[in-house]
Amino acid sequence: MADNYVKLIDVDTGFIIVSSNMRVEIKYGQFAISLANSSCNDMYKLFSDFITHNHYLEMAQQLQKKSILPRLIGEDVIDLIFKDLYAPTTQLLAKDDISPQQAMAISRLLLHELKYNFMNDKQIDLNHLINYIPLIFVSDEVHQHIRKMLLTNTSAFTSDLQNEINQLNIPMSIMTLDDGTPVTVYEIENTLSYLVLDLQKYFLSKKRVVECHNCHKLFYPNYRKSEIYCRYKHADGSKTCNIKMQHSTDDDFAKLARRARGYQHSRCYNSSTQQKYNKTPDFLPSLYEEWSTECRQHHIYFKELDDFKGFQKWVDDTKFTANELEKRFQEYSNKK
Numbered sequence: 356m357a358d359n360y361v362k363l364i365d366v367d368t369g370f371i372i373v374s375s376n377m378r379v380e381i382k383y384g385q386f387a388i389s390l391a392n393s394s395c396n397d398m399y400k401l402f403s404d405f406i407t408h409n410h411y412l413e414m415a416q417q418l419q420k421k422s423i424l425p426r427l428i429g430e431d432v433i434d435l436i437f438k439d440l441y442a443p444t445t446q447l448l449a450k451d452d453i454s455p456q457q458a459m460a461i462s463r464l465l466l467h468e469l470k471y472n473f474m475n476d477k478q479i480d481l482n483h484l485i486n487y488i489p490l491i492f493v494s495d496e497v498h499q500h501i502r503k504m505l506l507t508n509t510s511a512f513t514s515d516l517q518n519e520i521n522q523l524n525i526p527m528s529i530m531t532l533d534d535g536t537p538v539t540v541y542e543i544e545n546t547l548s549y550l551v552l553d554l555q556k557y558f559l560s561k562k563r564v565v566e567c568h569n570c571h572k573l574f575y576p577n578y579r580k581s582e583i584y585c586r587y588k589h590a591d592g593s594k595t596c597n598i599k600m601q602h603s604t605d606d607d608f609a610k611l612a613r614r615a616r617g618y619q620h621s622r623c624y625n626s627s628t629q630q631k632y633n634k635t636p637d638f639l640p641s642l643y644e645e646w647s648t649e650c651r652q653h654h655i656y657f658k659e660l661d662d663f664k665g666f667q668k669w670v671d672d673t674k675f676t677a678n679e680l681e682k683r684f685q686e687y688s689n690k691k
């Protein structure tokens with residue numbers, strides 16, 4: 356029999372996704388995080404390529420136009436058509452902290468949505484892909500929005516998109532588990548409804564994600580809120596950001612600061628620079644002292660964040676090149 360329902364059972368720490376032959380638990384927020392960390396385009400492309408190159412859908416469209424096929428396509432036919440989409444969808448979803456089993460459950464939900472979009476359409480029109488592709492993969496705007504929300508950027512709550520989300524209506528009921536515990540069950544029509552529930556639960560919980568300073572993905576810190584590198588395994592098999600960035604030890608920061616000081620000092624005190632600015636003898640010493648103080652502050656700041664790249668960038672950006680010296684000199688003269 357066709358798989359015609361998807362339910363979410365709320366179990367206090369996450370949802371169990373239930374479809375006819377599968378039960379998989381996913382922690383609150385995990386779905387939203389996986390969306391924020393993935394590109395909308397990959398999934399959009401997978402769905403749009405499949406739909407536009409599918410021989411059966413093309414045929415159904417033609418037959419409907421000629422009134423040979425009934426206006427609504429049956430579930431069995433649609434199930435057959437989308438069977439082959441299941442594996443590639445699962446493969447795209449299973450990454451970062453989404454396990455293969457969880458990816459399978461989410462794929463079910465996505466294909467369920469896709470299937471109903473086709474079944475409810477009176478006249479198939481393959482030129483209007485937006486009518487069929489699951490809402491959460493139609494535009495990257497949704498992903499950006501989720502990202503902002505997860506990082507609790509308050510502006511995200513007042514946007515038009517949030518208003519749209521607030522209009523959703525999700526049927527729910529109460530069910531009793533085998534041990535007598537009553538739980539809330541949501542009947543889900545599309546992945547957007549799941550996403551909204553997931554975000555709501557995320558905000559009710561106290562845990563918050565942070566952004567990885569290396570790969571910019573969102574992750575739950577394991578030990579401290581101040582952790583800045585994720586532990587996600589990268590698809591290319593390279594080390595996790597957390598391991599890769601560990602090599603920036605205290606020594607590295609100190610070495611870089613020392614090297615930068617040497618460079619800046621020699622730029623200020625070499626004879627040609629001295630000669631160039633000799634009419635304003637206070638300029639170069641005060642410039643160097645000021646920079647040196649800033650360097651000390653930035654050294655401490657970036658070391659606390661364990662952000663070696665950030666410190667390196669600051670050093671590079673403030674290098675006393677000929678142009679930079681000229682610029683600083685103009686600023687110095689204007690202040691006088």
Ligand SMILES: [Zn+2]
Nearest residue numbers: 567570585596
């Ligand atoms: Zn990372």
